[in-house]
Amino acid sequence: MKKTFEQIVNTEKSATAFFRKLCWDNYRRYCIRCHSFQYYRTAQQTMRCKRCGYTFHDFTGRWISKSQIPYRQWLLLIKFFEAELPAKQITDKLTISYPTTLKALELLRLAIIANAPDSSSWLDYFYFRGKEWVDRQKKEALVGVFGIIEQQGRVKIDILKYFPMTTLITLKPKMLRDTKIFYTDACYPYVALIFHNFKGSQQYEKQDEYQETYKINGESDFWSYAKSKILKHRGISLDKFPHYLKELEFRYNHRDGDLFYLLCKYLVSFIPKADNE
Numbered sequence: 516m517k518k519t520f521e522q523i524v525n526t527e528k529s530a531t532a533f534f535r536k537l538c539w540d541n542y543r544r545y546c547i548r549c550h551s552f553q554y555y556r557t558a559q560q561t562m563r564c565k566r567c568g569y570t571f572h573d574f575t576g577r578w579i580s581k582s583q584i585p586y587r588q589w590l591l592l593i594k595f596f597e598a599e600l601p602a603k604q605i606t607d608k609l610t611i612s613y614p615t616t617l618k619a620l621e622l623l624r625l626a627i628i629a630n631a632p633d634s635s636s637w638l639d640y641f642y643f644r645g646k647e648w649v650d651r652q653k654k655e656a657l658v659g660v661f662g663i664i665e666q667q668g669r670v671k672i673d674i675l676k677y678f679p680m681t682t683l684i685t686l687k688p689k690m691l692r693d694t695k696i697f698y699t700d701a702c703y704p705y706v707a708l709i710f711h712n713f714k715g716s717q718q719y720e721k722q723d724e725y726q727e728t729y730k731i732n733g734e735s736d737f738w739s740y741a742k743s744k745i746l747k748h749r750g751i752s753l754d755k756f757p758h759y760l761k762e763l764e765f766r767y768n769h770r771d772g773d774l775f776y777l778l779c780k781y782l783v784s785f786i787p788k789a790d791n792e
């Protein structure tokens with residue numbers, strides 16, 4: 516019988532058991548380096564592979580291991596994230612600090628990207644931090660552009676790499692109120708292109724209220740949904756923008772699903788390795 520949230524969040528022990536169970540199919544543990552099922556327990560309560568000698572514990576190499584938050588606190592944090600509570604409110608409800616909450620939320624968003632069907636093309640973003648992209652020959656700043664593909668009620672957000680502003684201006688982008696987030700009309704196969712922190716922003720008047728509030732003819736269902744969510748946030752920074760877009764994709768595609776369970780699953784999934792690591 517599936518345990519209720521109250522049952523798993525009851526004690527630190529029950530919370531740990533819940534996450535541990537999510538890590539392994541039928542509790543069948545294996546060496547996370549060479550995949551051998553042959554291991555033994557060490558005196559320090561870790562496992563050691565008989566084949567390659569690697570020492571690991573249940574959460575080694577998984578997103579959840581990147582934070583020291585107690586597992587009960589993790590469960591509550593995921594519940595609040597599911598309900599879209601702001602980071603400040605989440606911190607007030609838990610016994611962790613504000614920076615720890617922010618870090619945990621970032622880990623959740625990275626885990627969402629890592630579990631997206633196109634995660635490999637997003638790998639760069641795991642290690643990208645608000646870096647400026649510049650075309651050195653033309654001495655021009657480049658802007659990261661994302662494309663929305665929408666089909667049969669599902670959405671996919673693509674990374675379209677970096678473009679110079681001069682190219683983007685020809686697409687006549689509109690700014691979403693004063694968010695510094697810009698979007699274009701449909702641009703096949705994309706229902707819209709979006710980007711953040713467009714430096715030519717002063718040239719663009721904000722959209723009138725009508726177009727922001729209501730879906731305009733032919734506009735994507737997802738983008739209407741995303742706009743209202745983005746406007747509820749008081750500003751999204753350039754380096755958090757890609758993560759936030761993928762969070763919206765996840766929420767939209769699983770709008771009828773069990774977000775809490777999926778997020779717990781993602782949190783104990785393995786962190787993908789970067790090629791240059």
Ligand SMILES: [Zn+2]
Binds near residue numbers: 564567
């Ligand atoms: Zn091994």
